[in-house]
Amino acid sequence: xxxxxxxxxxxxxxxxxxxxxxxxxxxxxxxxxxxxxxxxxxxxxxxxxxxxxxxxxxxxxxxxxxxxxxxxxxxxxxxxxxxxxxxxxxxxxxxxxxxxxxxxxxxxxxxxxxxxxxxxxxxxxxxxxxxxxxxxxxxxxxxxxxxxxxxxxxxxxxxxxxxxxxxxxxxxxxxxxxxxxxxxxxxxxxxxxxxxxxxxxxxxxxxxxxxxxxxxxxxxxxxxxxxxxxxxxxxxxxxxxxx
Numbered sequence: 001x002x003x004x005x006x007x008x009x010x011x012x013x014x015x016x017x018x019x020x021x022x023x024x025x026x027x028x029x030x031x032x033x034x035x036x037x038x039x040x041x042x043x044x045x046x047x048x049x050x051x052x053x054x055x056x057x058x059x060x061x062x063x064x065x066x067x068x069x070x071x072x073x074x075x076x077x078x079x080x081x082x083x084x085x086x087x088x089x090x091x092x093x094x095x096x097x098x099x100x101x102x103x104x105x106x107x108x109x110x111x112x113x114x115x116x117x118x119x120x121x122x123x124x125x126x127x128x129x130x131x132x133x134x135x136x137x138x139x140x141x142x143x144x145x146x147x148x149x150x151x152x153x154x155x156x157x158x159x160x161x162x163x164x165x166x167x168x169x170x171x172x173x174x175x176x177x178x179x180x181x182x183x184x185x186x187x188x189x190x191x192x193x194x195x196x197x198x199x200x201x202x203x204x205x206x207x208x209x210x211x212x213x214x215x216x217x218x219x220x221x222x223x224x225x226x227x228x229x230x231x232x233x234x235x236x237x238x239x240x241x242x243x
Contacts (some may be wrong), residue, residue: 001038001039001040002028002031002033002037002039002040003039003040003041003042003048003139003140003142004020004024004027004028004039004040004041004042004051004139005023005024005041005042005043005044005135005138005139005146006018006020006021006024006041006042006043007021007043007044008043008044008045010043011043012041012043012049012051012065013065014049014065014066014067014068015064015065015066016064016065017054017062017063017064017065018062018063018064018065019060019061019062020060020061020062020063023132023135024041024061025059025060025061027139028053028056028061029056029061033053033056033061034053034056035053035054035055035056036052036053037052037053038050038051038052038053039051039052039053039063041063041065042138042144044135044138044144044145044146045144045145046070046072046144046145047068047069047070047071047072047144048068048069048071048144049065049066049067049068049069050065050066050067050069051063051064051065051066052064052066071144072144073142073143073144074102074104074143074144074145075102075236075240075241076187076239076240076241077102077186077187077188077189077235077236077239077240077241078104078166078187078188078189079101079102079103079104079188079189079190079191079232079235079236079240080103080104080105080106080107080164080188080189080190080191081094081098081103081105081106081107081190081191081193081228081232082107082109082155082158082190082191082192082193083095083098083106083107083108083109083193083224083228084108084109084110084111084113084114084155084193084194084195084199084224085108085109085110085111085114085115085116085117085118085152085195086114086115086195086196086224086225087115087196090196090223090224090225091108091126091130091225092129092130092133093225093229094193094224094225094228094229095130095133095134095137095149096133096134096136096137097137097225097228097229097232098147098228098229098232099133099134099137099138099141099143099146099147100137100140100141100143101229101232101233101236101242102143102232102236102240102241103147103232104147104148105147105148105149105150106130106134106147106148106149106150107149107150107153107158108126108127108130108149108150108151108152108153109152109153109154109155109158110152110153110154110155111155111194111195111199111200111203112199112200112202112203113194113195113196113197113198113199113200114195115195115196118152119152123151123152124151126152127149127151127152130149131146131149134146134147134149155199155203155206156203156206159206159207159209159210160210163190163210163211164188164190165187165188166186166187166188166189166190167182167183167186167188167189167190167213168189168190168192168210168211168212168213169182169189169190169191169192169212169213169215169231169235170191170192170199170204170207170208170212170213170214170215171191171192171193171194171215171216171217171222171227171231172194172198172199172204172214172215172216173198173216173221174204174214174216175213175214175215175216176214176216177213177214177215177216178215178216179215179217179234179238182215182238185239186238186239187239189235189239190212191228191231191232191235192207192212193224193227193228193231194224194227195224196223196224215231217230217231217234
């Protein structure tokens, strides 16, 4: 069944008729939904609503909101991904898969080897695009809460911020910590992934000084988008709700 995201200000109420916001209406039109078709809508704050299309126009779509289902599909493991900015399609892939794998937050950072440092209006446009990627991944994967994507910041600034609770892990081919050496239980973890060229020696040193443990997953060097997905999947299987 199709799932559409409604911004929280759309305020779905059971029994009410609601004009879909522009992005959701466009999605419904792409799916070629017709009056009488059923779908699911959610506002990202938990739970979801049954809905029925009541009107399809060229630029507008109206639905009737049905019953509320308090479905909760979030992982017990609170994961934060700090992802160095990568090329457009690779960054999109990393954010899409991180969302499907249940991250709670994504922090994009400029690093020494990032392809094109983002700032100003360009960074704002990319941020809006990435949030849309996360929303689409939630629609597809059944998540009822949308991970928050932080504005792009320099890695040094993020490393200098007060640490969040939980483990801090840095994926590095020079890492000395294996997956088996990690604690058997954890409720939260922050994972730092470098860009296509990896993190510089200075950045790795700064991350270690900020409490990040250098994690090595094996002898092969993974692409940045692969590294994020693999690491998050392994951590979810170890401490979260995969497997």
